[in-house]
Amino acid sequence: MRTDYCGNISKDHVGQEVTLCGWVNRRRDLGGLIFIDLRDREGMVQVVYDPDLPDVLEIANTLRAEFCVQVTGKVNARPESQINADMKTGEIEILGTDLKILSKAAPLPLDSNQENSEEQRLKYRYIDLRRPVMSERLQFRAKVTSAVRRYLDDNGFLDIETPILTKATPEGARDYLVPSRTHKGEFFALPQSPQLFKQLLMMSGLDRYYQITKCFRDEDLRADRQPEFTQIDLETSFLDADGVMAITEDMIRTVFKSLLNVELGDFPRMSYAEAMQRYGSDKPDLRNPLELVDVADILKDVDFKVFAGPANDPKGRIAAIRVPGGASLSRKQIDEYTKFVGIYGAKGLAWVKVNDKAAGLDGLQSPILKFLPEAEVNGLLDRTGAETGDILLFGADNYTVVTEAMGALRLKLGEDLELLEGDWKPLWVVDFPMFEEIDGQLHALHHPFTAARDITAEQLEADPLNALSNAYDMVLNGCELGGGSVRIHEPEMQSAVFRILGISDEEARVKFGFLLDALKYGPPPHAGLAFGLDRMVMLMTGADSIRDVMAFPKTTTAACPLTDAPGEANPEQLKELAIEIIKKANDA
């Protein structure tokens, strides 16, 4: 039905007859001529109808926005004066010789000249996706998956599908449940990730696995959350952490180079401890030059209680952020930042402005200056490297509050004051603790199948809180792009981790017996990683919302057919299901 895409017509076609199909983006009538901007997936081209062909002109005269048409015509070079440099096809236009209306369009329910509500956009998703910016994002997403697949295919990874309908287990509190009709009263669960399946594939000797697959979490909808999301999931045998990091780093480098022409270079590595210390985050945005500087040791002997308390508390922390040029911040701005850190539990935000460093104490301005001896003040200036024009901001509290509050403040300052440097700053964060303690209970920082670093099962059980895991997160511009780990492949170590997590040997057998069994039959050392595809595409396209990089996202409104949240079920099936569930609930 066509010879080419609209967006691909160029000076090379001048003199040729082409046939194009697409949508009327705009029609203008000028001096007896009719100009049509014809749009398809690849772009836009201008078609002109003139009175020499009155029959065709008459059809052109009936065209309205979004009519779907087939156009035949001759490609002409535009005169120099009419070249449109903003348009890919701006050097040519098509003199229309034929025109067929393939389908008409009623006036659109979305207004192309103004912002439409997201509800309207989702209700008429098929129209919203015609906007070039939306179409381009979906096209870009397809290019990302294609590039990722080619890389992995070429590096010995096998695309292997794992089930969507998996076995429901009683602990799966956030799983979606799917009632089975064949096994009445029983349920499938939708997977939160294919983690255990891919580990089993390694035990099957399949060596290198990948899958771009949907994962599910029965959570509330938020701007950046969808109940189904897509993961680039991979697993390898006989590779250690360095090996997995090397190959996945190269994959991301290759994708960025081929799709954005960006050279990411080698990714630096940073320990979790250093990331928390210097950036107050386990996914630091390295484009932001601000850092948290620890100063508690300088302030141990001051009388000022706000500092003296945390400085002498082993669980306390005092961190300063030096903001270059920040001396110009107004009192009102400082008050707002004080309110901001309050969200994270900080009781205040001490500050010192360096108006004139050469003037010594007289050149400083601060409500807390009167509480601090000169030596300590000089110590702070030295440690932070403060210069004339800077401000120092201080957090003093327990470790968690200071780290979180000052980490968040660092990000906010970086954005507000436009301090970000460079476009893309990737890094690896490594050396995570195996466990964290929440309300006296130990939790796995990654997941319970993560291997510990250089330690026996006995040593791990003796001192779990000081053990480091063999996990690694790939972080880009403050976002966790992917995360993974070396997995446990010794049954003793796996049992030890379960016990540390408060899962008894008996409980572990019930819940994870198949895994403990599998580890008895010659499991290979294995390691892997999972990337969030939606987030990767958001980052690479600059989209603001995860919904803008998905064709049919879920919404919280019930108004949007198909593209939308759940609906009414078949009443008969519902009744049958209710009966089965009541039976089951009575049994339980």
Place this chain on the structure above:
Amino acid sequence: MRTDYCGNISKDHVGQEVTLCGWVNRRRDLGGLIFIDLRDREGMVQVVYDPDLPDVLEIANTLRAEFCVQVTGKVNARPESQINADMKTGEIEILGTDLKILSKAAPLPLDSNQENSEEQRLKYRYIDLRRPVMSERLQFRAKVTSAVRRYLDDNGFLDIETPILTKATPEGARDYLVPSRTHKGEFFALPQSPQLFKQLLMMSGLDRYYQITKCFRDEDLRADRQPEFTQIDLETSFLDADGVMAITEDMIRTVFKSLLNVELGDFPRMSYAEAMQRYGSDKPDLRNPLELVDVADILKDVDFKVFAGPANDPKGRIAAIRVPGGASLSRKQIDEYTKFVGIYGAKGLAWVKVNDKAAGLDGLQSPILKFLPEAEVNGLLDRTGAETGDILLFGADNYTVVTEAMGALRLKLGEDLELLEGDWKPLWVVDFPMFEEIDGQLHALHHPFTAARDITAEQLEADPLNALSNAYDMVLNGCELGGGSVRIHEPEMQSAVFRILGISDEEARVKFGFLLDALKYGPPPHAGLAFGLDRMVMLMTGADSIRDVMAFPKTTTAACPLTDAPGEANPEQLKELAIEIIKKANDA
């Protein structure tokens, strides 16, 4: 941890030191030497340990089957006499210089020397998948998806994900339902296919879509059915049926050429009517040379009621199959075939053996000969082309029974008598009827979004049963590999089809209002197709069961952890769900 895969070591490596990781497939002790067959995904290689390195020999001495090990050694050419031509690596062996046990294996629960029950195989899937035949099938499947994706990527198709959690609609009787926690009492449904989503993507102007995606059907488990199965799904705008057939035929040809080195050539086309007439099937296996030959016109005037009835009934049919060499069939065999056609409702199976054609009637043998005049008998011999040594088998009943019974008999004879010719016989079946009548109600032969051929909505409503659809099925060796159609893109035509199917305009608005709306805003002409990936891989690998081409199939037994049918749900969630469903059921 390794320098290469076991299966890739060849004469090119002779003299080199290699390090390999894999599983002990077999250990043999011979004259003080220990021989290990070391296996990984790519194949097997022989490693020899000798007494020159007693420490290493001692470790080798502890190896048992399925230990996972790391081996270092020197690649040696085998002496001429020891070359194993059956083994890819049979020209070399590795003289082991180092050996590390990565993990031990308890005696395996699956016996490698005998057939294991499928239940055992699924329970210990991670061990069953180590068998080269299973591993190779999964590797082949990954190659198929990779080849398909490359073809489609290179031909302008965009890989676009559609939702797994879709809107439940009351008519979705065979859908899996997923209770939503956020929208209490409401349900998602798992898609039986992304049909409507992909049509919406065409209306979005995305032009060419594909996806390799899971589809779901809440049905009983059978040998060739899984509740989740994988579809290669594609849709195009501005291509007609010929265009879609051309590009998908080329895709399949490319895949067969690159993976099996098979040239499929151009696919012939056959109308549905011809396929039913000549083969009694809408997916004829063209490797089978037998055909159904209509002979009712010859038998209109005979007295024999078995023939005279159907011959004079406009809804009757009499079809003969000539089986070359079939005169040697025993009475017992014929009785069995008579029983076989009984499954399809045939009340008998008339037959005529041609023992000696030159001898005229005397050379024939048949219980029905006495009822038939000589002219009619000669007519049958002429029409069927029967020769000495052949048998003619007759079905005479109503059209449906004869077509189904003789179609099935044709397949059975082809298999039993090993008549199949050639390895791969693809074709397109086209010109399907739009509707079929079942119990006085019209049903869509494909689906209600399929366009009719060369007909207006008015004409279609006037005579729906004689309308042909613009649908096409790709058939290979008697299997439907894929099916598709041009879709309706006019709202009037879509409404007409709904009415013909007994869906009132009001009901259509409730159920398909979003589609009828979408068709108002300049929908492009569009067409598509879907392939069953599982079946394609089964065909190409020669696997007998769909379960043998999936990593983790479902089973009907409850014994197999993870790989298996549903399990117990979280009791608390269950309780909550029950309450919501009861509420909802009460409301309904």
